[in-house]
Amino acid sequence: MRRFDALTIVLAVIVSLAGCGKSVSTPPESGMAAKQVVVGFVSPALTSTFHVTLIEAAQKEGAKLGWKVESLAPDRETNFAAQVDMVQALVRRKVNAISICAINDSAIMGAVEQANAAGIPVFVHNSLMPLAGGKVEAYIGYDQQKAGRLCGEYAAELLKKKYGDYKGKVYLLLGIPGVHTTERSTGFLDAIAPHPGIEVVAKTPANWERQQAMNTAAAAFKATPDIDLFFACSDAMAQGAAQAIREAGKSAFTIGIDGNPDTLKDIKEGVVTASCAVYPGEMGRITLETIRQRLEGQPVQSKVETPIKIIDRTNVDELLQP
Incomplete structure (x- = not known):
C-alpha cells in the first residue's frame, strides 16, 4: 500500500506541475483580432484618378490596422450590372464590411439589402444622398x-x-x-x-x-x-x-x-x-476610419461631410505634392 500511495503522490505532483506550465492550450481569440479584417471598396470604375486616389488612401489606412482593403471596380462607369455582381460576390464571401460608390442608386439597392440580410455593414462613399432602400451605416462624402x-x-x-x-x-x-x-x-x-x-x-x-x-x-x-x-x-x-x-x-x-x-x-x-x-485621399481615409469605428462598436454619424475648395492657378501649389 505504501508503494502505491507513494506512486499516486508522485503522479499528482507531475499533473499539478504540468497544469502550471505555459504549454497548456488557450482558447482561440475571438473578434477582429482572431482573423484579418477584410473590407471591400467598390468603385464605379478606376478610369478616373479620383477613385484610384481614394482607394490608395483607404488601403494605406487599412495597412496601419493590419486590415485587407480590397478594391473592386467595373471596366467602365456605365457598367452598373458588373458593380452589382461585385457587391454580391463580397456578400457571398462574408467580408467584414463593404463601402460603395454606386453608379446607379436604384440598381445597387438590391445588393445592399443582401448585405444587410447577411449582417455585413454597408457604407457609401462619395455621396451624402440616402438610398431609397437598404440600410447604410454611414454616407461619407462632400455636398x-x-x-x-x-x-x-x-x-x-x-x-x-x-x-x-x-x-x-x-x-x-x-x-x-x-x-x-x-x-x-x-x-x-x-x-x-x-x-x-x-x-x-x-x-x-x-x-x-x-x-x-x-x-x-x-x-x-x-x-x-x-x-x-x-x-x-x-x-x-x-x-x-x-x-x-x-x-x-x-x-x-x-x-x-x-x-x-x-x-x-x-x-x-x-x-x-x-x-x-474634393480631396479624394482624405475621403478614402475618413471612410476607412468610419468603418473602423463601426466594427469596433463605436457610434458613427449617419452622414460624414468631407471638405471642398475651388482650386485655380492662384492656389494650386497648396495641393501639389513637392
Whole structure:
C-alpha cells in the first residue's frame, strides 16, 4: 500500500506541475483580432484618378490596422450590372464590411439589402444622398450641390472679368444620369441663374469619360464656335474639353470637380482653368476610419461631410505634392 500511495503522490505532483506550465492550450481569440479584417471598396470604375486616389488612401489606412482593403471596380462607369455582381460576390464571401460608390442608386439597392440580410455593414462613399432602400451605416462624402454652386459662382466671376458683366456662353458636360450628375449640375445652374446674360448653350452627357468629353466639346465648337466656358461634372471631362479646345485652336475656360492630382498639374500649366477639389485621399481615409469605428462598436454619424475648395492657378501649389 505504501508503494502505491507513494506512486499516486508522485503522479499528482507531475499533473499539478504540468497544469502550471505555459504549454497548456488557450482558447482561440475571438473578434477582429482572431482573423484579418477584410473590407471591400467598390468603385464605379478606376478610369478616373479620383477613385484610384481614394482607394490608395483607404488601403494605406487599412495597412496601419493590419486590415485587407480590397478594391473592386467595373471596366467602365456605365457598367452598373458588373458593380452589382461585385457587391454580391463580397456578400457571398462574408467580408467584414463593404463601402460603395454606386453608379446607379436604384440598381445597387438590391445588393445592399443582401448585405444587410447577411449582417455585413454597408457604407457609401462619395455621396451624402440616402438610398431609397437598404440600410447604410454611414454616407461619407462632400455636398455635391454645394460643389456645383461654388463652380457656378466662380464661372460667373470669370465671365464678368472677361466681359465686364455677367454674360457669355456656357456648355455643361454631364456624367451618367443619376444623383451625382443631378446634384452637381443643379448647384452650378442655381449659381448662374441670377445672371440672365449667361446663356447655357447645351447640357450633354459625356458619361464621366475624358475621350467622350473631348469628342462632345469638339462637336459643340462646330455648332457654337464662340463658347466661353465648359463646366464639367468631373475633372476627367474637364480635361477632355481642354484637349478639344487646344486642338480646335480656341480659347475657353474649363472647370471640373474632383481636384485630381493630374488635373492639378494641368491647372498649374494653364491647361485646365479650375477644379473644385474634393480631396479624394482624405475621403478614402475618413471612410476607412468610419468603418473602423463601426466594427469596433463605436457610434458613427449617419452622414460624414468631407471638405471642398475651388482650386485655380492662384492656389494650386497648396495641393501639389513637392
